[in-house]
Amino acid sequence: MKGIEYAKQWLRDALGIFNLELRNILHDGGVMIIFVVAGLLYPILYNFVYKNGILEDTPIAVVDDAACSDTRRMIREMDATREIDIAYRCTDMNEAKTLLQQRKVNGIVYFPSDFGDRLAAKETATFSIYADMSSFLYYKNLLMGSEFVMLHEINSIKVERLSLDGLTDQEADATVNTVRYEDINPYNRAFSYSIFLISAILMLIIQQVMFYGMGMSVGTMREENRSFASLPDTYSGRGVGRVVLGRGAVYWLLFMAIGIYVGCIVPAMFGFPQRGNFRDILLLLALFVTVCVFFSMTWTTLVTRRESAFLLFLFMSPVCVFLTGFSWPTTAFPAFWKYFSYLFPSTFGCQAFINMNTAGAPLAVVAPQLRALCIQGGVYYILACVAVYVENFALKKGLAHPL
Secondary structure, X not given: OHHHHHHXXXXXXXXXXXXXXXXHHHOOHHHHHHHHHXXXXXXXXXXXXXXXXXXXXXXXXXXXXXXXXXXXXXXXXXXHOOOXXXXXXXXXXXXXXXXXXXXXXXXXXXXOOOHHHHHHOOOOOOOEEEEOOOOHHHHHHHHHHHHHHHHHHHHHHHHHHHHHOOOXXXXXXXXXXXXXXXXXXXXXXXXXXXXXXXXXXXXXXXXXHHHHHHHHHHHHHHHOOOOOOOOOHHHOOOOXXXXXXXXXXXXXXXXXXXXXXXXXXXXXXXXXXXXXOHHHHHHHHHHHHHHHHHHHHHHHHHOOOOOHHHHHHHHHHHHHHHHOOOOOOHHHOOHHHHHHHHHOHHHHHHHHHHHHHHOOOOOOOOHHHHHHHHHHHHHHHHHHHHHHHHHHHHHHOOOOOOO
């Protein structure tokens, strides 16, 4: 009987804390703007910014000081690629720079005068590319188009040189291309930058917005000499877990709705690949949001002012994006950054979401990320409880402002 009464009292206390936290959120205009406006519009804004994720026929200028058959062939091949359009053929670099400054071209390809002579002498020949970095897409197109042509030319030169050494064309080709391969990218065949980036950004938005809103709420309480962890005497002896779970339930319910919107509705609105099973995605979202709640509750205990959350997490957002490994393989991370990435739920949540939603991976494939999220959730739950206990201890000792 005592156990049943204890459980009932625990649930009543947790419900009371839930209602109190919900009222605090609803009566705080700044927090509501962050949760509703940012939660709903932030994903839309990102998608509009990167809507044109595929850029074709980037206009560039070519400066061909070598004027040989090799450079003319490479220029024709570059012009034939989907990525590059040879808009101008300039006599010198000054003319090409002027065109770049006038925004008539978005890049320059320069062939030095010794390019053909070096190839004829069987030496290493180089050419240079200069990209307009006002958009990453200009750089991507210029680099990809020129590299495709360069790799093709390298193979052709090897075959030609082996043929001159006495091999037949078939023998030379078999020697150079010992293993035939075909480059296939089934999940982003058009190399769309938006698909490449947004899949990682969407999950990060959930973590980001939750931390902003919760940080603002905690900062407001501290500025008003209140405490998010204050326990009235009537609650004493029933543990700090109900404070963490009571407060956390508010954010969990709110962000599950936002998570479904961000992870399922927004990709459908913009036509992004959605190859994952909906139930699997929902399970991932439930786990990820849970970890984000405890993560935010742990770190926002350090927030002392309302605006502190913005200063802290705006600085960390680009770092968190990089640490997801979407643009750089995690196996190539230095040891410090690899272990540092384990602090953030977005590291594993983004990886799992990309694999499931873009590549159609089942739960078994993303099991390592799910296990990591479970471990994170357990650790951050304990830390959140410790934070509440320490704050209450400080309140009782008169070291902090009471509620």
